[in-house]
Amino acid sequence: MQDTLEESRAQVRARILAWLADQQQAMQDLLQKVVDIDSGSRDEAGVTAVAAALRERLVAAGVAVEFVPVPGYGVLLQAQVPGPTEGAPILLMGHMDTVYPAGTVARRPFRVDAGRAYGPGVADMKSGLVMNVFVAEAFARCGGLTAPLRLFFSCDEEIGSPATREQIMQAARGARAVLNAEPGRVSGNLVTSRKGSMAVEFEVDGVAAHAGINPAAGASAIAAMAHKILALHALTDPAVGTTTNVGVVQGGIVPNMVAPLAKAELDVRYTAETDPDELFERVRAIVEAESLPRTQGRITGMRRTLPMKPTPDALLALYQRGAESLGFAVQGEFTGGAADSGLTASVGAPTLCGTGPVGGHPHTEREYCELSTLVPRAQAVALAIFEHP
Known part of the structure; x- marks a missing residue:
């Protein structure tokens, strides 16, 4: 049988x-x-x-x-x-x-x-x-x-x-x-x-001003964003398998205006040994820091894949x-x-x-x-x- x-x-x-x-x-x-x-x-x-x-x-x-x-x-x-x-x-x-x-x-x-x-x-x-x-x-x-x-x-x-x-x-x-x-x-x-991955969307508020007449009256959201991008990319750590990449950036209105707003999207990858909540808090700290006086960043969205x-x-x-x-x-x-x-x-x-x-x-x-x-x-x-x- x-x-x-x-x-x-x-x-x-x-x-x-x-x-x-x-x-x-x-x-x-x-x-x-x-x-x-x-x-x-x-x-x-x-x-x-x-x-x-x-x-x-x-x-x-x-x-x-x-x-x-x-x-x-x-x-x-x-x-x-x-x-x-x-x-x-x-x-x-x-x-x-x-x-x-x-x-x-x-x-x-x-x-x-x-x-x-x-x-x-x-x-x-x-x-x-x-x-x-x-x-x-x-x-x-x-x-x-x-x-x-x-x-x-x-x-x-x-x-x-x-x-x-x-x-x-x-x-x-x-x-x-x-x-x-x-x-x-x-x-x-x-x-x-x-x-795993995190997709983090964030914005930076600045202060608009005429770029030729009174630039010091403004605070560039794009310049602040540049500081944040460098700091976020510095979170990359090949030794533990973490990578970060700001792959989308938008900002400003016209060239002769100090930019009042900038937006970006960050991709983060991490291994199963990484604490994703701790990693996200490090990202949040960079985004929300006052990278330049009178600018302010905020996270507007986040998606996570395990x-x-x-x-x-x-x-x-x-x-x-x-x-x-x-x-x-x-x-x-x-x-x-x-x-x-x-x-x-x-x-x-x-x-x-x-x-x-x-x-x-x-x-x-x-x-x-x-x-x-x-x-x-x-x-x-x-x-x-x-x-x-």
Whole structure:
């Protein structure tokens, strides 16, 4: 009887791998469809259109899909392939928003060159969404699950998941495993830990004055901002893994006026060993200090993403065994980029990230996906699910 069960499992495993092996062109077609939809964060219509394209494929395979409206951002896509019994699911994660503004697709739509696909969000992370959809479809068509398989695609990850973080953590609580399809590293490796991030928006008030007639009567918000930027950048400490970068600055009205206002946005990255509250207070002290007489700074907004705690060895090894059986090897690595995997790991869910197809140069016009990795990465994820104890 045991031999018969093992033989049956082996046959199902082979069917899953064979079905996925035949999906290269279908995966590429769906990838083109969703890449050619602008879906920047807060683009409700665009994010919803991406979700609709993914839903269409899932529903055709008999997978029930639910949209949860997220006003101002679009929708969450949730779907589930039932297991033989109810219980803790395995969660396939992704996000449908990108960093690119409306109109980007018109300027540089999906294209393929020398085996690489290019286009806005092609690696981060529309190829991962496509891969997860096909993995779910493989199990819906072939069977083989020992636990429910759940899809959870969010809509605001690129801006720190302000509207969905509670839903993400709730979905991950009690999950047997979370596989987040952020792009595989250029090396092909997976991500087993990540930095957390803070995005801090702040302003500086100054005093306006005529820059030629009575400049001493004014107090330049831009000059005060310059002092603050230098002090904030000085918080960077490679020894403990903290980096700071003021990446957006606006200020002043006209050149011949002492600037009465300046605004900026600060990006902070930190490891799981850092106390984020203490780090934030150091940022606050710099922002609120009177860098120049009669100027005053204030924080106007802050978003935080949690660091991803290290992936349990057993989950990494499970994926590695499947990959090895498919003919490729992967390791786990640390990255400074933040992701929703930090949220899932924070609630105790065993989390592996970077399971998506291999890609490079995310958040740039050079972003690409290695099309040859669509199928094997999908197969490796499927094996990790199939073999999960």
